[in-house]
Amino acid sequence: MNLDDYRRAARAWLRDNAPAGETPPEDAIPHAKHFMARLYDAGYSGITWPARWGGQGLTQAEERAFAAEARHFSLPTYVFSIGLGMTGPTLVDRGSDEQRERFVRPLLRGEEIWCQLFSEPGAGSDVAALQTRAVRDGDRWIVNGQKVWTSVAQHADWGLLLTRTNPEAPKHRGLTMFVVGMRDPGVTVRPLKDMTGRAHFNEVFFDEVAVPDAHRVGEVDDGWSVAVTTLLHERLSISAGVGMGRAKDDPTSLEALRRTADTSDPLVRDDLVELHIRTRALALFNQRLAQEAEAGLFPGARGSAAKLLLAELTLFEADLATRLAGPSAVVGTRDGAGAGPLAHAISLAPAMSLGGGTNEIMRNIIGERVLGLPPGPRVDKTVPFKDLKVGTQG
Amino acid sequence: MRLVLTPEQRELREAVRSFLAAAAPPAKARDGYDPAVHARLNGELGLSGLIVPEEYGGAGAGMAELAVALEETGAALLPGPFLATAFAALALTRAPDKELLTGVAEGRLTATLALPVVPDGLTARAEGGGVTLRGTLPQVLSGAEADVLLAALPGAPAADGSGAPGESSAGGSGAPGESAADGPVLVAVDLGGPGVTRVPLETLDLTRGQTRVELDGAPARVLGRLGAEGAAAVADLVAVALAAEQLGVLRASLDAIVAYAKIRVTFGRFIGSYQGVKHKLADMHCKLEQAESVVRHAAWTADEDPAELPHAAALAQAYVGRACFEVARDHLLLHGGVGFTWEHDAHLFYKRAKADEVLLGPPRVHRARLAALMEAGEPASTEAAGEPAPREA
Numbered sequence A: 001m002n003l004d005d006y007r008r009a010a011r012a013w014l015r016d017n018a019p020a021g022e023t024p025p026e027d028a029i030p031h032a033k034h035f036m037a038r039l040y041d042a043g044y045s046g047i048t049w050p051a052r053w054g055g056q057g058l059t060q061a062e063e064r065a066f067a068a069e070a071r072h073f074s075l076p077t078y079v080f081s082i083g084l085g086m087t088g089p090t091l092v093d094r095g096s097d098e099q100r101e102r103f104v105r106p107l108l109r110g111e112e113i114w115c116q117l118f119s120e121p122g123a124g125s126d127v128a129a130l131q132t133r134a135v136r137d138g139d140r141w142i143v144n145g146q147k148v149w150t151s152v153a154q155h156a157d158w159g160l161l162l163t164r165t166n167p168e169a170p171k172h173r174g175l176t177m178f179v180v181g182m183r184d185p186g187v188t189v190r191p192l193k194d195m196t197g198r199a200h201f202n203e204v205f206f207d208e209v210a211v212p213d214a215h216r217v218g219e220v221d222d223g224w225s226v227a228v229t230t231l232l233h234e235r236l237s238i239s240a241g242v243g244m245g246r247a248k249d250d251p252t253s254l255e256a257l258r259r260t261a262d263t264s265d266p267l268v269r270d271d272l273v274e275l276h277i278r279t280r281a282l283a284l285f286n287q288r289l290a291q292e293a294e295a296g297l298f299p300g301a302r303g304s305a306a307k308l309l310l311a312e313l314t315l316f317e318a319d320l321a322t323r324l325a326g327p328s329a330v331v332g333t334r335d336g337a338g339a340g341p342l343a344h345a346i347s348l349a350p351a352m353s354l355g356g357g358t359n360e361i362m363r364n365i366i367g368e369r370v371l372g373l374p375p376g377p378r379v380d381k382t383v384p385f386k387d388l389k390v391g392t393q394g
Numbered sequence B: 001m002r003l004v005l006t007p008e009q010r011e012l013r014e015a016v017r018s019f020l021a022a023a024a025p026p027a028k029a030r031d032g033y034d035p036a037v038h039a040r041l042n043g044e045l046g047l048s049g050l051i052v053p054e055e056y057g058g059a060g061a062g063m064a065e066l067a068v069a070l071e072e073t074g075a076a077l078l079p080g081p082f083l084a085t086a087f088a089a090l091a092l093t094r095a096p097d098k099e100l101l102t103g104v105a106e107g108r109l110t111a112t113l114a115l116p117v118v119p120d121g122l123t124a125r126a127e128g129g130g131v132t133l134r135g136t137l138p139q140v141l142s143g144a145e146a147d148v149l150l151a152a153l154p155g156a157p158a159a160d161g162s163g164a165p166g167e168s169s170a171g172g173s174g175a176p177g178e179s180a181a182d183g184p185v186l187v188a189v190d191l192g193g194p195g196v197t198r199v200p201l202e203t204l205d206l207t208r209g210q211t212r213v214e215l216d217g218a219p220a221r222v223l224g225r226l227g228a229e230g231a232a233a234v235a236d237l238v239a240v241a242l243a244a245e246q247l248g249v250l251r252a253s254l255d256a257i258v259a260y261a262k263i264r265v266t267f268g269r270f271i272g273s274y275q276g277v278k279h280k281l282a283d284m285h286c287k288l289e290q291a292e293s294v295v296r297h298a299a300w301t302a303d304e305d306p307a308e309l310p311h312a313a314a315l316a317q318a319y320v321g322r323a324c325f326e327v328a329r330d331h332l333l334l335h336g337g338v339g340f341t342w343e344h345d346a347h348l349f350y351k352r353a354k355a356d357e358v359l360l361g362p363p364r365v366h367r368a369r370l371a372a373l374m375e376a377g378e379p380a381s382t383e384a385a386g387e388p389a390p391r392e393a
């Protein structure tokens, strides 16, 4: 099938199958799972993933064609975004064949929801400073510790879990990655209300949780290299908007602002032009990265530039939208919808600059990995982890 | 839409880059125009004929290739009339003239284009078999080095000089008299000929000159009709070509300061290890990535999607012009005191970046144009949202 036909078929499928209107919150998960299954059965989930593990084995061209059509709809794929963008690609790259066989297809079909268990209260940017312990016990591991900021953990069936297995080694060399069952005994998930008032992320506690060695991803004490794979995918997928389902009726989008703002005011016009320039420049950069990937050039750390630009654009557009609207931006009626869509947007905007690595961390990565600048002095690379200062002190 | 270079375009880039590294490094830029380098650029690499159609002896390449070449000449701060000649060649693609095109293709002839494409203040009179021009063009790019000046008149010159086309302001719309009815025409003036006085100007940019050109009955040759659409297209092509040069200036500025940040030590550490420096460089890199994407897109559009060109060209100037100056500025600042010295090259980039940013008018004109185009329903909303437009194959 040529690309035009592919695109036409995708458009037709979306027209017939994309959900119309809002789903009541209590039905959201079953509804999303049902949609994902149909998406998969139609061949639109895992478009570029290897066919052997349940993907479609197609190219970025088809993926982008589908994404372009999907933008006209609000697809309920949010709860799958961690699996599709981060943990799934990590398993495809680094998992054992048994793990790929077991996990990838149900992930793509939306039968199982995934979360990423990296950050801890004392380890976010410096995630290799984490303290959750896994201790070997025959052919299984016993896990104790706490994770935090874990998106969609309250819905998840599986988590990709980074643990410390060797505190005697320097911090990057004593970590091991596992797949953990989120409903296993000893796993407790507590939703955390975020600044928007919703609870999309969680605290997750591990109390004597047993994980089979068959669920180890990569070698013992080599979890950092697996985590780096995940983080690379994370930045790329965030910047490319995988599964983010940016609502077609986003009130901060240029299209929305053009409808609502007074475009005869020269100051407003200039603001909108600025938003347009930034949006367009980033969109073209993302397209260029995708074309390079298609040509076999892996963007690697350059994905951090796209992630940083998107984080800044997200702050800018919510900030601009509220400034253009004026007083009405910050109030709503008491009908349960909160303070209104712009208030929600300005509350949500910081998330993009924090999740997936902060803007400062992105700048460090660009500086050191892309431009090859010297690192700052570090005391933490050679010292045994147990002798390091980590987390919040004093 | 194609945003990455083809293998042939990469080869072209390597060829131009290595030639310039040897023959015209930025350090030589302050010595000004070197006709010998210009001749070799055209002789060995055939660069001035790059976009000249094959039937006139050129390579018949597109804007994508020209952009690759201009990025390199920009990075080298190449002095002289290369960019001006490219502008003129772009105009000639819209009103082909055998003599001029073959001259440019063979590297015999350098040329420049009056800016804006339809300049104010020129009057033309049809006399005998020819046309003569009067008026002053206050700033002609590389006017001292160019052999030929091209300019667009709002309409065909009238026999008696009345209804002087030059009295209308832009694009020929509303130009008085019948003469302007079919829109702008392109004319050529021999800058070494009679009736031409060239007054060199003191320029901020030490590497490329501008000249006041006074025309007092200078004989001109009518090359052909551009029409309003053609004149607008030439202006857009010029905007894209300039953005390609700006991309090169931006890239070279960033490369220079990244290299310096890896060797300059303060307080016992390389300055590039300080986040105050590192993070600024990271932001400059982000600008480079976006600028390159915007330029590749604009060049592709010029070659393949003329309907989208006005928008892509305005975007290219609005984004790349600013980004280029900001990066050149910060690259200078991050050099410390030495960046402020006459000796150091940093100010050459800074000054070229500023001169380029205002070359086609105050930068707000590009932003105003974007606003107008958005109002007219541009661009295709799927593309603005970050995804390829349906027409992409």
Ligand SMILES: Cc1cc2nc3c(=O)[nH]c(=O)nc-3n(C[C@H](O)[C@H](O)[C@H](O)COP(=O)(O)OP(=O)(O)OC[C@H]3O[C@@H](n4cnc5c(N)ncnc54)[C@H](O)[C@@H]3O)c2cc1C
Pocket: A082, A115, A116, A117, A118, A119, A121, A122, A123, A124, A125, A126, A148, A149, A150, A151, A152, A201, A351, A354, A355, A356, A357, A358, A359, A360, A361, A364, B275
């Ligand atoms: C909405 C959201 C969703 C998230 N989802 C998940 C998830 O699903 N799974 C998961 O594992 N994590 C998740 N996170 C956690 C996220 O990755 C961390 O919050 C983030 O990496 C920052 O870590 P921290 O909170 O510990 O802040 P810190 O690391 O303590 O940072 C504090 C400040 O110091 C700065 N800083 C830190 N180190 C440096 C440095 N070397 N140079 C310069 N500045 C520095 C930071 O930029 C920041 O401004 C999520 C976070 C958010 C906000």
